[in-house]
Amino acid sequence: MFSLSQRFQQTSNQALSFAIFAAAFVVATFWAQLYMENAFHLSSSVSNVKPSINVRTSRYYGSINGKPKENLKVSFDLNADLAPLFNWNTKQVFVYVTAAYNGKLKPGVKSEVTLWDSIITDKESSQISLSNMKSKYSIWDVEEKLSERELTLKLHWNIQPWIGSLVYGETEGQSTVLIPQSQSTQKTKVKATQ
Amino acid sequence: MNLRLELTRFLNLWFALASAFMFWKGLSIVTDSHSPIVVVLSGSMEPAFQRGDILFLWNRNTYSKVGDIVVYEVDGKDIPIVHRVLREHVDERSGKQLLLTKGDNNAGNDIPLYAKRKVYLNKEKDIVGTVKGYIPQLGYVTIWISENRYAKMGLMALIGLSALLSNE
Numbered sequence: 083m084f085s086l087s088q089r090f091q092q093t094s095n096q097a098l099s100f101a102i103f104a105a106a107f108v109v110a111t112f113w114a115q116l117y118m119e120n121a122f123h124l125s126s127s128v129s130n131v132k133p134s135i136n137v138r139t140s141r142y143y144g145s146i147n148g149k150p151k152e153n154l155k156v157s158f159d160l161n162a163d164l165a166p167l168f169n170w171n172t173k174q175v176f177v178y179v180t181a182a183y184n185g186k187l188k189p190g191v192k193s194e195v196t197l198w199d200s201i202i203t204d205k206e207s208s209q210i211s212l213s214n215m216k217s218k219y220s221i222w223d224v225e226e227k228l229s230e231r232e233l234t235l236k237l238h239w240n241i242q243p244w245i246g247s248l249v250y251g252e253t254e255g256q257s258t259v260l261i262p263q264s265q266s267t268q269k270t271k272v273k274a275t276q
Numbered sequence: 277m278n279l280r281l282e283l284t285r286f287l288n289l290w291f292a293l294a295s296a297f298m299f300w301k302g303l304s305i306v307t308d309s310h311s312p313i314v315v316v317l318s319g320s321m322e323p324a325f326q327r328g329d330i331l332f333l334w335n336r337n338t339y340s341k342v343g344d345i346v347v348y349e350v351d352g353k354d355i356p357i358v359h360r361v362l363r364e365h366v367d368e369r370s371g372k373q374l375l376l377t378k379g380d381n382n383a384g385n386d387i388p389l390y391a392k393r394k395v396y397l398n399k400e401k402d403i404v405g406t407v408k409g410y411i412p413q414l415g416y417v418t419i420w421i422s423e424n425r426y427a428k429m430g431l432m433a434l435i436g437l438s439a440l441l442s443n444e
Contacts, residue, residue, distance in 0.1 A: 146395075176360075180343070190368045191367050192366050193365045194363070196342055196343070201323070201324075201380065221363075223365075242410070243410060245410065247410070248407060248410065
């Protein structure tokens with residue numbers, strides 16, 4: 083009772099179960115290697131953090147109807163060795179520095195924002211050593227002002243695998259800094275442009 | 277021509293369709309997302325995700341984190357978008373979370389993609405799910421079928437033929 087369709091079904095079933103088994107093997111060894119190399123407790127250092135405030139009135143900087151909006155830029159030093167994140171199932175690692183802070187008018191509002199990010203595709207460039215790096219994004223808050231808040235900076239990573247689950251983690255080592263008040267000169271400048 | 281056999285065959289076909297539907301809806305309930313498996317259509321998250329990759333979503337998290345890759349829907353557009361969370365603001369009193377997203381391969385944030393006058397996404401309303409798992413390229417079949425008329429007809433013919441020719 084063998085027919086072409088039966089034969090086809092058998093072969094495709096076999097191929098499917100082999101593919102599932104192979105994928106499971108890859109994912110299992112991937113996680114085992116991450117734990118063995120202590121990938122979830124990597125150290126990093128974020129230092130020399132210098133925040134500065136600019137007042138913007140463009141809608142591309144969060145301003146609504148030309149109302150002044152405080153924007154934050156940060157420069158920082160960053161050192162980390164992310165080599166343990168690279169093994170045979172790592173397609174790329176997305177690294178990002180975030181800043182966490184609390185609301186001022188509404189202290190119950192907790193925020194976290196990305197200051198800088200980068201994509202690393204090979205182990206050779208997994209040593210991060212940046213000095214006086216400027217934040218990639220200009221940050222504005224849901225509130226109009228962002229000055230005089232405490233920022234906590236941290237380096238996070240995310241592995242995109244060739245197959246299987248995405249892996250997230252944060253490095254140990256963080257830095258806290260207070261955002262200074264915006265300077266009055268900037269305020270007058272804004273008034274002049276309005 | 278055996279009527280009983282024909283009817284059994286018909287019943288089996290419906291049984292197969294119904295179980296596929298049940299599997300999909302069951303997965304929807306487990307993940308709390310109306311489309312728990314999606315196929316990437318654009319290159320805005322390259323090199324992480326390419327066109328045709330399959331993504332598995334999970335939507336039982338109360339809040340998204342910065343760095344999460346989320347799938348969201350915009351009012352008035354039927355194609356969901358897969359991008360990364362760039363900023364998040366949680367109001368712990370009301371439980372509402374605002375998100376700003378960006379594609380890894382795009383230069384700017386997603387505000388131009390959002391519905392008119394919207395500058396943030398709402399976690400509860402707009403997010404379809406967070407990407408948890410990934411299978412490369414396999415989803416290309418569905419893109420090929422939905423975008424190529426002949427492929428669609430060929431597939432229909434193949435299903436029809438196999439239904440007619442198969443016995444037991």
